[in-house]
Amino acid sequence: xxxxxxxxxxxxxxxxxxxxxxxxxxxxxxxxxxxxxxxxxxxxxxxxxxxxxxxxxxxxxxxxxxxxxxxxxxxxxxxxxxxxxxxxxxxxxxxxxxxxxxxxxxxxxxxxxxxxxxxxxxxxxxxxxx
Numbered sequence: 848x849x850x851x852x853x854x855x856x857x858x859x860x861x862x863x864x865x866x867x868x869x870x871x872x873x874x875x876x877x878x879x880x881x882x883x884x885x886x887x888x889x890x891x892x893x894x895x896x897x898x899x900x901x902x903x904x905x906x907x908x909x910x911x912x913x914x915x916x917x918x919x920x921x922x923x924x925x926x927x928x929x930x931x932x933x934x935x936x937x938x939x940x941x942x943x944x945x946x947x948x949x950x951x952x953x954x955x956x957x958x959x960x961x962x963x964x965x966x967x968x969x970x971x972x973x974x975x976x977x
Contacts, residue, residue, distance in 0.1 A: 861909055863905055863906070867905060868898075868901075872897065872898065872901055873897065876897045879891065880894065880898060892948070893947075895946075895947025895951050896947035897947070898947065899946050899947045899949065900945070902945065902950070903932055903943065903945035907932065912931060912933055912943075913929055913930065913931045913932070913933075914931075914932070914945075915927040915930070916928045916952075930949070932944060
C-alpha cells in the first residue's frame with residue numbers, strides 16, 4: 848500500500864486561487880481582480896495580460912501544458928473546452944503563450960466545437976467568472 852496523505856494538507860494546492868494571486872500578482876493588479884470579482888468592475892486588458900502571464904508561469908512551474916475553459920451550457924450540465932499554452936513555430940519548435948484575451952474570452956455560439964455551433968447565438972453564451 849502507498850503512503851497515506853492527509854488530504855486537507857494538499858487539497859487545492861494546484862488551484863490558482865486567491866492566496867496564489869495575492870502572493871504573485873502586483874498589488875494594483877490583485878486589487879483590480881478583486882474589484883472585478885466582487886463589484887463587477889470591467890477587467891482592463893492590461894490587467895488581464897498581467898494575470899495571464901503570472902497564471903501561465905505558475906501553471907508551467909506546476910507541470911501544466913494545457914488548461915480548460917469550464918462552463919455550464921444550457922443543458923444544466925457542465926462542459927469544458929481544453930486548450931494549450933503550446934504554440935508551434937514554423938521551425939518545428941514551440942513557445943508557451945497565454946494572453947489576457949485568452950483568459951477573459953467568452954464564446955457566444957460554441958463555434959470552436961466540432962458541431963460548429965448548432966445553437967443560435969442568443970441560446971449559447973460563455974463568460975469568464977472570478
